[in-house]
Amino acid sequence: MSSRPVQAPVIDTASGDEVHPAFGVAVVTRRHGSGRSLFQSDLLHNETVSLFVREATRGRDLNHDSVRPGRRLVEIEMSLAQWGSLVSSMGLGSGVSVTIRSTERDAFVPEIPHQPRTAENLREVREVTDRMYARVKEATAALREAIRAKKGVRATKEALGTLENAVAHVGSNAQFAVDSLVEAGEQVVAQARADIEAHVLEVVRVTGAVPSIEAPPFGALELPGPIASGGEPTDA
Incomplete structure (x- = not known):
């Protein structure tokens, strides 16, 4: 209670x-x-x-x-x-x-500036790709220097391993950022679709206009005789 x-x-x-x-x-x-x-x-x-x-x-x-x-x-x-x-x-x-x-405390709450969140997602994608590109570029330069300076097999293998590791992380990190951007875009599309559908329904309600398409009732569908009676369809 x-x-x-x-x-x-x-x-x-x-x-x-x-x-x-x-x-x-x-x-x-x-x-x-x-x-x-x-x-x-x-x-x-x-x-x-x-x-x-x-x-x-x-x-x-x-x-x-x-x-x-x-x-x-x-x-x-x-x-x-x-x-x-x-x-x-x-x-x-x-x-x-x-x-x-x-x-009650604020009769006029300030307006919100128009700052689409998809722009934030796009900025994050750019940051991720720029950061990954910089890592790959740095690792490539280190490998090239190891080969040019003939630092030996061990140093060359370490530089190659660093490059391979940087390349391996590019895919997963970039994919996560891109997936987030795609999800944000899908949300915008869903919002727009819902708003458009609601607006159309309101216009139909206010004006009494007939929808451009309409699904027929199931009872109005004419089925072949054998199917309608529970039998098997036959070739004409």
């Missing part, structure tokens, strides 16, 4: 409404803008979803409860893809990234 204390609502003398610290309302709206930057999204969004949570009071009018929104507690903004993930992944994972727009 919960260890929280139980507190009954009280009447606000100014408004006559019931008030309680736990009373609240949540409002979800679609927002239209131009190129909004959101947390953990490489895209600039013209359409987003905002979730507002406000305090609330409860009045009684004409034998019905009347809930009235009050002070804003928090506002968060999401891409259409993030909103879809939020409502479809309840209780799964560590949560969905959202952009905080306002809180």
Whole structure:
């Protein structure tokens, strides 16, 4: 059982409404803008979803409860893809990234600069490849010097081993960095696809337009007689 204390609502003398610290309302709206930057999204969004949570009071009018929104507690903004993930992944994972727009302490949270994370992945790939190339170049120079200066078989073998080791690590390290870049790119594509699909569905809902394609119901499919009756198909 919960260890929280139980507190009954009280009447606000100014408004006559019931008030309680736990009373609240949540409002979800679609927002239209131009190129909004959101947390953990490489895209600039013209359409987003905002979730507002406000305090609330409860009045009684004409034998019905009347809930009235009050002070804003928090506002968060999401891409259409993030909103879809939020409502479809309840209780799964560590949560969905959202952009905080306002809180009790800060009515106007600063905007996020548009800094795509794919650019960070690309920078890391370049750093890895540059570092690996430098190691191979250095090891090659050491081997060439050992041969030129006739330092002997042992020194030449050591230089060759260093070069082989540098070359061996190029593949695995570069592959890991490239895989991370590919994964980031796939996430951007998935975000864009989800946003486009959600936008198309909303346009269909608002305008009543008929989808360009539609799958027929299974009952409308005409199957050959033997198959429909459970027999084996026969050649015509």
